[in-house]
Amino acid sequence: MEWARSNPGEARRSDFLRPEGQDFVLSVEGSRKIIRNCLHGVDIDPNAVEVTRMSLALRHLDRVAGDLPDEPKNLLAGIGRNIRQGNALVGPDIAKTEIAPDSARMTMPFSWNDRLLGFGNVMEKGGFHAVVGNPPYIEVKRCREWMPAMYAYLKDHGGYVTTDQGKTDIAMPFMEKGVKLLRPGGRLGFIIQNRFFKTEYGATTRRWLRKNKLLESIEDFRDIQVFAAANHLHHHPRSQGRNRVLRVSYL
Secondary structure: OHHHHHOOOOOOHHHHEEEEOOEEEEOHHHHHHHHHHHOOEEEOOHHHHHHHHHHHHHHHHHHOOOOOOOOHHHOOOOOOOOEEEOEOOOOHHHHHOOOOHHHHHHOOEOOOOOOOOOOHHHHOOOOEEEEEEOOOOOOHHHHHHHOHHHHHHHHHOOOOHHHOOOOOOOHHHHHHHHHHOEEEEEEEEEEEOOHHHOOOOOHHHHHHHHHOOOEEEEEEOOOOOOOOOHHHHHHOOOOOOOOOEEEEEEO
16 A cells, blocks of 8 residues: 555556545455466365465455445456466476376376466466465475375476485475576575475585575574474375575474
8 A cells, every 4th residue: 555655646556456535445356456466376285275265265355345346246256266276396297207197197297387277377477476385394204105106206307406315305396396486586485394404315405505596594483383283294295596585484
C-alpha cells in the first residue's frame, strides 16, 4: 500500500488496488492476479498440494471479504492452479536412463520447462525472482531406501554436482535445483539442517557454494525447535547457476 501512496500517478495501481476512504485495499482481481501469476509451487505429496491450494483460497477470501464480484462463481477462478504435484528434483529425462520405466514413473518426474504441465512460461523469461523452501528432513542413511530410483537419478543422471560425493543429503540437490530455477539476481532462502557444514559428504556442496559465491547469510537457530515435529519428519518425507546470493537458515 505504501507503493500506491507514494505513486499517485501510477496507472498500475488500479490493477491491484481499489480506493477505500483515504487509503487503498487489495481488490478481488488484484489478489487473484498475485496468487495466479506470482505464486508457484511443487510438492510430491498430493495432500500437501491440496492443503496449499485451500490455504491460498482461504487467504484470498479473507483479503477480499466485502468486495465480492458480480459473479460469485468467478471469486476463486484460477486460485491455486500453479500449485502442482510432482517431484521437483527429477525431470522427464529420467525416462532416457537405464532406470526401469515403472520405477522411473514412481518418482513422479516434473517438467519445469513444460508450458502446460510445468512453469515453462516462467522459465522462458529467465526463471523465478525468488525461491523459498523447506526441503524434506530425511536421514542420509534412509535416502536410498525411500526412493531408490530417485536416488540413482540424483547420483548419476540428474546433473547435480552436489550429489557426486559419498552419501547424499536430499537437501543438497534441493538447494542446487532452487538456484538453477532463479533468474539473474534472484534470491533463494531455505530452512535446512546444518549437518552438511560438518560432514564429509557435504564437502562438495560447500565447494559449490564457495565457488559460485552464493552464500549471503546464515541464521543459526541452534537449540530453538522451529518445527515441533522435525525429529519425526525423516520417517515421513515430503517434497516440494545464475543468481548471486543465497540465504540459508539452518536447524
